[in-house]
Amino acid sequence: MGLRALAQAARRKESPLVVGLDPAPLRFPGELRDLAEAQATLEFCLGILEAVEPYAAAVKPQVAFFERLGPEGMKVYAALVSAARDLGLPVISDAKRGDIGPVAAAYAEAHLRLYGATCVTVNPYMGSDAVLPFLEEARRRDAGGGVFALVATSNPSSGEIQQATDPPLHEVAARLVANLGQRDGDYLDCGAVVGATRPSIGRRVRELLPDALFLTPGYGAQGGGAPEVVPLLDARGAGVLVNSSRAILYAHEKTSTDYRHAASEAARQARDDLRHAGVRC
Numbered sequence: 184m185g186l187r188a189l190a191q192a193a194r195r196k197e198s199p200l201v202v203g204l205d206p207a208p209l210r211f212p213g214e215l216r217d218l219a220e221a222q223a224t225l226e227f228c229l230g231i232l233e234a235v236e237p238y239a240a241a242v243k244p245q246v247a248f249f250e251r252l253g254p255e256g257m258k259v260y261a262a263l264v265s266a267a268r269d270l271g272l273p274v275i276s277d278a279k280r281g282d283i284g285p286v287a288a289a290y291a292e293a294h295l296r297l298y299g300a301t302c303v304t305v306n307p308y309m310g311s312d313a314v315l316p317f318l319e320e321a322r323r324r325d326a327g328g329g330v331f332a333l334v335a336t337s338n339p340s341s342g343e344i345q346q347a348t349d350p351p352l353h354e355v356a357a358r359l360v361a362n363l364g365q366r367d368g369d370y371l372d373c374g375a376v377v378g379a380t381r382p383s384i385g386r387r388v389r390e391l392l393p394d395a396l397f398l399t400p401g402y403g404a405q406g407g408g409a410p411e412v413v414p415l416l417d418a419r420g421a422g423v424l425v426n427s428s429r430a431i432l433y434a435h436e437k438t439s440t441d442y443r444h445a446a447s448e449a450a451r452q453a454r455d456d457l458r459h460a461g462v463r464c
C-alpha cells in the first residue's frame with residue numbers, strides 16, 4: 184500500500200526521475216504526422232515508454248492530453264497505463280481531480296481501479312472529503328497506490344491563491360496532507376505536489392512535511408533545475424520525485440535524431456543531473 188511502490192521503483196532504478204507523458208501531436212516527429220491523432224499518440228507514447236524506462240522511476244500521464252481526444256484518447260490512456268506497468272513503471276495519473284465525497288470516490292474508482300494507475304494527483308482545495316476517497320480506494324488495494332495532493336504548484340500564477348492568505352494556503356494544504364496521510368514504510372501514503380520553481384516555499388513545505396514523498400514538477404521546460412530541487416529534500420537527502428515532461432518528450436526538436444533516442448538521452452541526462460546534485464532515492 185501507500186506510495187511504497189514508487190519509492191521502491193526509484194531506489195531500484197537509482198533514479199528520482201518521473202517522465203511526464205504530455206503528448207501534443209503538433210510536436211510529434213514527421214513519421215507520425217500522417218496517422219490519426221489517437222493512433223499517433225499511442226505510438227509516440229509507447230516509443231517514449233520504452234526509451235525512458237531504464238532511467239525513469241515512474242511515468243506521469245497528463246490525463247488532459249488523452250481527454251482532448253475523446254473516447255479514443257481514453258482508450259489510448261488505458262493502453263499506456265497497462266504498457267507502463269508491463270514495463271515495471273509505476274503510473275502517476277495527473278488528473279488533478281477535486282470534488283465532493285461521492286464524486287471523488289467515483290474518480291478514484293475510475294483512475295485507481297478501472298484504469299489501474301498506481302497514484303493519482305488530487306486537488307485538496309475542497310478539503311479532506313475531496314482527498315479521503317482516493318486514499319481509501321488506494322488503501323483497499325494491495326498494489327502499492329496512493330495520492331499526491333496539490334500543495335505548492337509550479338505555475339507562474341500559483342501565488343495568486345496559494346500565497347494570498349496568512350498563513351498561506353500551501354501551508355494549510357501541507358497540514359491537511361500531514362493529517363490525512365498514514366505512515367507506510369518511509370513515507371505517508373498521501374504525497375504532496377511541490378513545484379521546483381519556488382525553492383523557498385518548497386523548503387517551508389518540507390519543514391511541515393518531513394515524512395512526505397514530494398512529486399515535483401517545474402524541472403526542465405518550466406525553468407527549474409537540480410539546485411531548485413535540493414531544498415525540497417528530506418533529512419536523508421531523498422523524498423522527491425522530479426517530473427520532466429516536454430524537455431524529454433520533445434528532445435528530438437533540438438537534436439534532429441530519432442525521437443526515442445533523443446528522449447532516452449534527455450532522460451539519462453536528467454537522471455544524472457539530479458544524482459550529481461545529491462538528489463537521492
Ligand SMILES: O=c1ccn([C@@H]2O[C@H](COP(=O)(O)O)[C@@H](O)[C@H]2O)c(=O)[nH]1
Nearest residue numbers: 245336337338378400404405427428429
Ligand atoms: O504544480 C504543478 C502540477 C502539475 N504540473 C504538471 O506537470 C507537467 C509539467 O510538464 P513540463 O513539460 O515538464 O513543464 C504538466 O503535465 C503539468 O500539468 C505542473 O506543471 N505543475
